[in-house]
Amino acid sequence: KAFAELYGTDLSAMASSDLSGDFRQIVTTALHETHDDHMHLPLTSSKAEEDAETIYRAGEGERGTHDGAIIKTLLASSPKHLQEIETIYTERHNRGLAQAIENEFSGSSARALAFHVNVSLNPWNTLADLIHDAMDGIGTNETALSAAIVRxxxxxxxxxxxxxxxxxxxxxxxxxxxxxGPYQELLLH
Incomplete structure (x- = not known):
């Protein structure tokens, strides 16, 4: 709503027109989805089992990927619920959700979904990696470093x-x- 008031257009509509493929679906779903549409219901292990099976059947368990089901299930799940799904998925399929995402998605879509899952399952290590990656290699990615430290x-x-x-x-x-210089001072304070 604030974006629309400021820029005169809906953020979701803008993302839809500027993005494509799975990444567009991930971004627009993230903009509309609240964690657990069923949040008012108690989350049970049977719901986690159902969601783990949905993710498996929509991806690795069938020929072709049904991306929408995977995206919606992952983005609608709270961190606690994702942890339960991860445990069940790993027990049943001998790999975690991040590996399943890597097997079914590529590029920006894979990175976005893997980040969502990893930050839910192990937030502090995931964010430490994000900051490290901004400074790794030749030169520092100042935009990424600033965004991570501020956010x-x-x-x-x-x-x-x-x-x-x-x-x-x-x-x-x-x-x-x-x-x-001043950039360093800003980041350290």
Whole structure:
């Protein structure tokens, strides 16, 4: 609503016209979907079993992928419910949801769905990886680094230990080594 008031167009309509394929469906579903349409109902292990089976049948369990069912199920599920689905899916199919996504999707679609699942299942390590990847390699992706640090600033007290554990250096030291000047000061405060 705020986007429409500010820009005179609906964000979902704009995304629909500018994007294509599975990625368009992921973005528009994310814009419209609330976690668990059935949130008012108690989530049960039978619902998690049903959703795990829906994801399997729509993807790896059939010839051809029924992307819409996978996308809707993943994006409508709360982190707690996704954790239950992950446990059941892994027990039944010897691989987790991230591997199933990798097998069924590609490109931006695979990255978006895998990020959604991973940030739900293991948020602090996933966000530590996101920040690390922004600084990895030749040069720092300042847009990605800024976006991650600003967006996830309230959770830095949980991300920093995960980062240090995974990378054997503190996040602050890594930012100091990859940035300078006012930009560095902004990120570190």
């Amino acid at each position: 996830y600033h309230p959770y830095m007290h949980k991300i920093q230990p995960a980062y240090e554990h995974k990378n054997k250096t503190s996040l602050r030291d890594r930012v100091r080594g990859d940035t300078s």
